[in-house]
Amino acid sequence: MASTVVIVVAAITAFWLILYTLFGKKEVDPETGAPVEKEEGLSVDFLVAMWRTKRLLGFIDRVSRANRRFWKVYSDIGIALGYMGMACVFFMLLTTALKTLQTKESPAGVQLVIPGVTIPLWYGLIGLAVVMVVHELSHGVVARAEGLPLKSVGLVLLAVIPGAFVEPDEEELLKAPLRSRLRVYGAGSLANVLTAILAALLISYAVSPLLTPNGVEVGGVIKGTPADGVLQKGDVILAINGESTKTMDEFITVMNKTKAGETITLRVLREGKELNLQLTLAENPDNPGKGFIGIHPVQHVASRVGHEGIVLPLFFALYWIYVLNIGIGLMNLFPLVPLDGGRMLDDVIKEYLPEGVARPVRYATIGIGLFLLALNLLPALLNLAG
Template sequence: MVSTAVIVIMAITVFWLVLYSLFGKKEIDPETGEPIEKEEGLSVDFLIAMWRTKRLLGFIDRLSKLNPRFWKVYGDIGIALGYMGMAYVFYALFMTALKTLQTKKSPSGVQLVIPGVTIPLWYGLIGLAVVMVVHELSHGVVARAEKLPLKSVGLVLLAVIPGAFVEPDEEKLSKAPLRSRLRVYGAGSMANVTTAIITALILSYAVTPLLVPDGIGVSEVIKGAPADGVLHKGDVIVAINGQSVKTMEEFISLMNKTKPGETITLTVIRDGKEMNLKLTLAENPENPEKGFIGIRPT
């Protein structure tokens, strides 16, 4: 029986063969004999498909002219955030490595964010679309605020990974002052940070209070943990040992007071009904002296 992975690989291979046969042929410059890159439309190379258009360039121009000074300051903040982000990443990696060497224990595991596998497909697609649009749009607007020309905007597919791009005039960009180039480079990350902050504020103060009951939601139950077979995905923990739990801070505070082997009572809302469930805590992987339920909370 053919596995799902084999079917997926075959489907991807057939897709690229058909796409390349239809759009892979390139025009040749009769003088130089070199392939001519299309300024608009779809062009396909080995596992790379790019669709270019000039239709959005006017919109980017108009947006950049609303307040060029604002966009330059915006780019400067992006430069600062970029350097601070790099410094923090190096620091975090160094401290993690140091802690691993000192404790001689494996660091905490991480989980890849894969749409359709570790998160719902539509969550990933919506998130990816938003990030691509604001990221590339930000690059383009700051470039035009710096009087740098753009050739096109478009979409790209790298094997199975979708993306977007704003294509500047590389020759003009390379000759621009260093600060201008850094503003253009940092603008994309600045857009991602700004979008994350705005989204968090909207969710925290507008959407979440309307949709989510007070308590700690169970997004996943870890197999083999005390919660396995007791709690279900979608449960909402509203109390621990009779003490109300409305926020993540309250949940963490109460759990920090528990010990491995202790039996606790969880008050849970499941399918609109409140129930009390008992479970015996295990050792917390991060701190063996504290109790561990075995859930990924929200």
């Protein structure tokens, strides 16, 4: 594990050294000698690479002009969603943080999104790409519908985290009326939530009818439990003691018949081969006296119509598009600058409170936000390190 981490860190370091050597030189204003940000092309700074282009600006203009009234209503909904989502996310993170402080436990709060590590690689990359594209395009279209100029669109790489952006003219944005700014800020998360709803509808009404339950998959093995060393992540449990466990309900029903200390036989599908495995159950921590295997069970599915190489990837791609859009879209409304929720709250504070009051309120908001975020990120960081 340690050697793998060293190799990965070395590879990332080498990549950035090469990239900075080739593209890190900044253009300089001949009159002042000050660095000039490139309007187009690739620019590289310390662990930040940005590729800008103006080619999509015409497309964004055409979309924004198609029905300006629609985009204004759309973005007003985004403002309402923004403040409701802000309150919801703040409450959830506050509740989790208080539980952490009171019980000294570390319940799940903010989850890290790292394709290939904390989420599946390819489905994660597809989901993140959709998140970024719809989020940034929504910002850009609403900005143009409000008459605000855009400088460029492009892609960004922050260390190892890819992203996309629409770059408004910040000076013009700051001069715009408060409602116009709020419309721009709220539009991104609204697009993510609408995309998540669309993905959920496609899963429910187009893809799920093509699927059938086909066992309980081992989503993960808990260390130090009976399953540790016997079952592997990705195994599919088809039966326990000869009783079918094709659905989660069947799995729960069978496990409720077992007792701690009992030895059971599992019929497991592993890499296309069926195996019979035995293990002795521990006591279920949530149901004393009952048996406990020590896995994170996940419903495994198969296609009713065949073509599993198409149906199943489509299902999982839509599932991760749904999960990442709803999760990242709402988390982006957390009231902490530079997130959109933070900018929405910050602009309202500056607009309606006198400077002498607004400044301490803003600092208090930043401090509380960072504290809550740290408490909620801690379990995810510990899990990643452990």
